[in-house]
Amino acid sequence: MILHTQEGVRYLTKESGNKFNMISTNQKISHYLHAFQKVENSLLGNEIPFLRQFRAQAIAQFENLGFPSAQDEDWRFTNIENITNKKFDLPAKDETDYQKTESHDSLLDDCGPNKIQLTFINGSFKEEFSKNIKNLPSGLKIKNFKSMIKDEPETLEKYFDSFERRDFDGFSLLNDAFFNDGLFISLAKGVVLKDEIYLNFITQSSHKDHVVYPRLLCFADRDSELNLVELNLGEIPLNYLVLSASELICAENSKINYCKVQKESRSGFHLAKIRAQLQRNSRFYSHSIALSGSLVRNNLNVALAEEGAECVLNGLYLASGQELIDNHTQIDHLKPHTTSRELYKGILNGKSKAVFNGSILVHANAQKTDALQTNKNLLLSQDCQIHTKPGLKIFANDVKCKHGATVGQMDQDVLFYLRSRGIPKEEAQKLLIYAFASEIIDQIHIETFQNQLTPILFNILMGKN
Amino acid sequence: MLQIKNLSASVDNKKILKDLNLEVKAGEVHAIMGPNGSGKSTLSQLLAGKEGYTLDGGEVLFEGKNLLTLSPEERASLGLFLAFQYPVEIPGVSNLYFLKSAYNALRKKRGEEELDAVDFMELVKEKSKLVEMNESFLTRPVNEGFSGGEKKRNEILQMIVLEPKLCILDETDSGLDIDALKVVSKGINATRSKNRGIILITHYQRLLNYCEPDFVHVLYNGKILKSGGKELALELEKHGYGWILES
Structure with a gap:
């Protein structure tokens, strides 16, 4: 680790501040540029023109843009130096042998043993750790990118990065350039799948400073219904970086319920970019549950692209110790009669920090937009920090939009009430913390998963607080 | 069971309870009546262990234990219960x-x-x-x-x-049809x-028609001004608190 910073330190002592920043920034990105040169020709789909071009464009943009800095409005409160000061490398091939650890089991094994489970280790699909993937229900297609490129590259091309490109940053561009596998899910017209599908993205490595690039592409065709639970788990006590990218497309009158859980280790960094595109009368329910991680950043962008589209974005983040959890969401109301409901709740303890930045953009012709955005925070310590910025930008004149944020401490009257009934102080506090969180858990409309998550959340809250 | 001896307490430097004395024995039902602001709710909250009150003097014994040094949950586990005025x-x-x-x-x-x-x-x-x-x-x-x-x-x-x-029931009857x-x-x-003691804190006689108390106390300005049997409540209902203050 000292090696990585040595050069920077030398420049700091020799050069002026400005020069240092410039050179240092170049150093930070050149590591990835070199790495790209090295692996470029062996990356997945190198022989496919659209992918080759896509990667080339991404790395060129990355070279141009670099990593975000504190001067960028969207990164003002999120110090990424712990990431950019290190040189993260792809894991070696033999690093992807999964050693199952005890602690993974609680979340993995309890969740739907009879359900379809797709497991990715360090960004690569692992059939041997997946479950119930033979004899998929009719209309459901699940393939990793490798098979898609082999069997039907034209289908992949049709849906891959099919959105208008907005809001990319240095991190998401790195995924665009380096991803080496991914998961493609599609559900055919009219198929309603009640059972949820589990996507397990596990990071494990015996070497420090590894970066992995998971990728998900999901398409729900007309009148179909899909439930996804994505678990992001990492328990290694070494620094690692997850740069993930997800694209979800809801065709007319379809519904995707997408629950993303992040349970990274205290030394893990996870930066995710999630994009959803909604067509006419479709619905997208997102539940983002950030349980742990040294730094977690979620960029969630939803485009309500056609009339009648509706999204529900819920989030729950728990931060303690020195953790930083940052949620940036953007909802674009592009067409009339579109609806969005957003509720993010955070519980902070220790010296942790959280950022909520919610942006609702009502475009000029999106009349009759109905948008509601709320962020609520419960601060349990004196030293934690929350930066909350709910935001509305409205360019239409006949809309119903409301937003707000609250930051509070535990209600002492309620605490007294519980204690006066004999419930010890600590237990009463935990009960109230859990009650605060349950508003989000109760809204995950995947019952079996909800039942599994409830005790896990309870235990984490108990242990953490 | 409960002995309140010369209890004085204040909130934000304002004296609320002044030298209050009360004893409740097992099996007894006591009614505490009094006009608004007389200290009824302060007394009940103080007994249950709510923070924010300053003890200026006196003591409260519950089954021989010094109640005021205990946490709310410890008081509850000893057998004290407060029915809140505003749950x-x-x-x-x-x-x-x-x-x-x-x-x-x-x-x-x-x-x-x-x-x-x-x-x-x-x-x-x-x-x-x-x-x-x-x-x-x-x-x-x-x-x-x-x-x-x-x-x-x-x-x-x-x-x-x-x-x-x-x-201890703090105005449990108020707002009820x-x-x-x-x-x-x-x-x-x-x-x-x-085996059980009950303290009914109330403004009105009507609860006492259904739950007959053994003793009625009038709390005024932080102290008990008058105590009597259930007939005292009837007199209060008829004549108000004025006659006690004058006497």
């Missing part, structure tokens, strides 16, 4: 879970075995009948969206389930026993 709403915590947590916390503290969900449900179902609360109240979050009457009935339900030794008052009174009367 709080607790979104996200079901009534049943709350009751079970309280019940088992008390049992644990006493070294008794905790009751499992099934057994506890049976117990609560039985007790809810007494206060005419149907089962849907148990699954709803504590007091959330409850009417005033439902909140008070819920307080009585907790009291019946937790079986305290000393019950006549039917709800009867239900609440039924619950209180069922709680009456020779």
Whole structure:
């Protein structure tokens, strides 16, 4: 680790501040540029023109843009130096042998043993750790990118990065350039799948400073219904970086319920970019549950692209110790009669920090937009920090939009009430913390998963607080 | 059971209780009446262990123990119960879970075995009948969206389930219609026993028509001005508090 910073330190002592920043920034990105040169020709789909071009464009943009800095409005409160000061490398091939650890089991094994489970280790699909993937229900297609490129590259091309490109940053561009596998899910017209599908993205490595690039592409065709639970788990006590990218497309009158859980280790960094595109009368329910991680950043962008589209974005983040959890969401109301409901709740303890930045953009012709955005925070310590910025930008004149944020401490009257009934102080506090969180858990409309998550959340809250 | 000796307390440097004396023995029902601002609620909250009061003097013994040094949960486990004037709403915590947590916390503290969900449900179902609360109240979050009457009935339900030794009911009758008052009174009367003390804090005689007290005290300006039997309440109802202050 000292090696990585040595050069920077030398420049700091020799050069002026400005020069240092410039050179240092170049150093930070050149590591990835070199790495790209090295692996470029062996990356997945190198022989496919659209992918080759896509990667080339991404790395060129990355070279141009670099990593975000504190001067960028969207990164003002999120110090990424712990990431950019290190040189993260792809894991070696033999690093992807999964050693199952005890602690993974609680979340993995309890969740739907009879359900379809797709497991990715360090960004690569692992059939041997997946479950119930033979004899998929009719209309459901699940393939990793490798098979898609082999069997039907034209289908992949049709849906891959099919959105208008907005809001990319240095991190998401790195995924665009380096991803080496991914998961493609599609559900055919009219198929309603009640059972949820589990996507397990596990990071494990015996070497420090590894970066992995998971990728998900999901398409729900007309009148179909899909439930996804994505678990992001990492328990290694070494620094690692997850740069993930997800694209979800809801065709007319379809519904995707997408629950993303992040349970990274205290030394893990996870930066995710999630994009959803909604067509006419479709619905997208997102539940983002950030349980742990040294730094977690979620960029969630939803485009309500056609009339009648509706999204529900819920989030729950728990931060303690020195953790930083940052949620940036953007909802674009592009067409009339579109609806969005957003509720993010955070519980902070220790010296942790959280950022909520919610942006609702009502475009000029999106009349009759109905948008509601709320962020609520419960601060349990004196030293934690929350930066909350709910935001509305409205360019239409006949809309119903409301937003707000609250930051509070535990209600002492309620605490007294519980204690006066004999419930010890600590237990009463935990009960109230859990009650605060349950508003989000109760809204995950995947019952079996909800039942599994409830005790896990309870235990984490108990242990953490 | 409860001995309050020369109790003086203040809030934000304002003296609320001044040299208050009261003794409640097992089996007795005491009514404390008094005009607004006389210190009734301060007294009940102070006894239950609410923070924010400064003790200026005196002491409170509960079964011989110095009550005021104990935490609210310790007081509860000794058998003290306060039915709140304004029960709080607790979104996200079901009534049943709350009751079970309280019940088992008390049992644990006493070294008794905790009751499992099934057994506890049976117990609560039985007790809810007494206060005419149907089962849907148990699954709803504590007091959330409850009417005033439902909140008070819920307080009585907790009291019946937790079986305290000393019950302090802080204006449990206020805001109740006549039917709800009867239900609440039924619950209180069922709680009456020779092993239990009850303090009814109230503005009105009408609760006392249903729950007859053994003693009536008039609290005014932080101290007990007059004590008597149940007939004192009738006089207060007829003549107000003025005649006591003049006498």
